[in-house]
Amino acid sequence: MTTPEEIRDAWDKIAAGYDEFVTPSGGMAIAEDALRRVGLRPDMRLLDVAAGSGALSIPAARLGAQVLAVDLSPAMIERLNARVRKEGLSNLEGRVMDGHALELEENTFDISASQFGVMLFPDLPRGLSELARVTKPGGRVLLVVYGPPQQVEFLGFFMGAIQAAVPGFTGLPMDPVPLPFQVADPEKLRQELANAGLKDIRVETGTENLEFQSGKHMWDWVTNSNPIGAGLVADLTEEQRAAAQQALDGMLRQRSGGSGPAVLTSPVHIGIGAK
Numbered sequence: 001m002t003t004p005e006e007i008r009d010a011w012d013k014i015a016a017g018y019d020e021f022v023t024p025s026g027g028m029a030i031a032e033d034a035l036r037r038v039g040l041r042p043d044m045r046l047l048d049v050a051a052g053s054g055a056l057s058i059p060a061a062r063l064g065a066q067v068l069a070v071d072l073s074p075a076m077i078e079r080l081n082a083r084v085r086k087e088g089l090s091n092l093e094g095r096v097m098d099g100h101a102l103e104l105e106e107n108t109f110d111i112s113a114s115q116f117g118v119m120l121f122p123d124l125p126r127g128l129s130e131l132a133r134v135t136k137p138g139g140r141v142l143l144v145v146y147g148p149p150q151q152v153e154f155l156g157f158f159m160g161a162i163q164a165a166v167p168g169f170t171g172l173p174m175d176p177v178p179l180p181f182q183v184a185d186p187e188k189l190r191q192e193l194a195n196a197g198l199k200d201i202r203v204e205t206g207t208e209n210l211e212f213q214s215g216k217h218m219w220d221w222v223t224n225s226n227p228i229g230a231g232l233v234a235d236l237t238e239e240q241r242a243a244a245q246q247a248l249d250g251m252l253r254q255r256s257g258g259s260g261p262a263v264l265t266s267p268v269h270i271g272i273g274a275k
Contacts, residue, residue, distance in 0.1 A: 002122075004098055008072045010227035015075035017224025019053040019083075025221065026208040027055030030144060031115055033206050034270050038142045040065055044110035049099040049131060050117025053079035054092075056144070060113075061092035068109075070097035071117075099127050104134045111135070113142035120179050120226070128196040135275045141198055147205065147267030148184045149174070154210055154264045157251050158222045158229075161215070165243035166236065178228060189271045198273025206268045211261040215248030 011018075034056070040046065042064025048057035051069035053076050061067045061084075069092060071077050080094040097103055099114070100123055112131040121127040131141045149155055149172070159171045172178060183189040186203045193201045212218040219241070222229045233241065252262035 004072065004100075007122075007227075008074075010230075011071075011073035012075040014224045014227060014230055015053070015073055015079055017220060018076070019079040020224070021217075021221045022225045023053045023055045023079075023083075026210045027115065028059055030206060030208050030268055031056040031059040034113075034115065034142060034144050035060055035063060037204060037270055038111055038113070038140055038272050040111060045108065047102075047104070047109040047112045047131075047134060048117075049102070049112065049114040049127070050120065051080060051094070052076050052117070054083050054094075056113060056115040057092055057094075058083060058087070058089070061089045062087075065091065065111075067092040068104075069094045070099065070102070072096070072098050099130060102130045102134055106133045107136050108134050109136060110139045111142055112139070113144075115144035116146070116180075118143060119145040119181075119183055122179065124182060125192060125195060128192055132196045132198055132273075132275055137275055139275050141193065141196070141271075141273050141275065143183075143189065143193070143271040145183050145189060145269050145271070146180055147186075147269055149178070149181045152266040154212075154218070154222060154266065157218070157248065157264060161244045161247040161251060162233070162236075162240075164247040165240050172228070172232065180226065180228070183269070183271075186269050186271075189269055193271050193273040196273070198275060200274040201272070203269055203271045206270055208266045208268045210264050210266070212252055212264065213261050215245040215250075215252060218248050218252065219245050 044065045046065045048069040051071045057067045057069035077094040112135045118127040163169045255262040
């Protein structure tokens with residue numbers, strides 16, 4: 001994926017699965033935590049960039065903020081707007097827009113935010129500078145990102161299961177670091193926020209807890225969470241997929257002690273800077 005069109009198409013393809021498996025999971029709990037830390041109030045205007053189908057913007061709207069959610073993928077925005085209609089959230093609008101070049105006036109929002117979104121941008125500094133540009137003086141930029149990939153348990157489980165099913169599978173290439181982890185180092189995240197012209201920067205760490213009922217459930221979550229996940233398994237045969245899911249079943253059963261869902265954790269950095 002190199003062009004905006006290719007990126008858009010890749011996210012469009014997984015939008016239905018993303019909305020079904022990813023949005024309702026741990027992301028909304030992380031969003032509530034992040035919105036509390038950034039001090040969101042009902043009278044504020046919030047922008048959610050690379051919003052997906054609403055894991056951050058819906059909790060913000062539930063808290064009473066006036067929310068604009070944007071995403072490059074029309075299919076994601078369709079899913080988000082369907083959630084908005086279902087909940088009757090008149091204070092949340094979804095629009096198709098590229099976060100690298102926001103079609104918005106500067107100094108507009110009290111909080112400009114992105115959860116697991118701008119961290120994926122090929123040009124992250126540009127995405128951050130756009131977030132800062134549209135934020136009001138005195139407002140805040142909020143970025144929620146994953147910590148180090150070695151500590152992201154769903155990734156380790158998924159890679160381990162594929163390696164068990166496919167001898168010779170080398171896993172996710174780490175040189176260069178995949179885009180989802182380009183600011184996994186909190187000091188790198190702090191520096192990128194500073195480079196965007198922000199001040200009073202703080203980076204705090206929380207935990208994402210994901211519950212998985214079965215190997216199939218986890219497989220569906222990972223392969224719909226990001227085009228990278230879908231790409232990792234694109235060349236696997238049906239037999240290899242079944243074997244990997246069976247391996248996941250065993251790993252999750254061991255984690256859960258044989259009863260109930262397995263809970264996998266990931267460190268999440270919450271970066272906040274003032275304009």
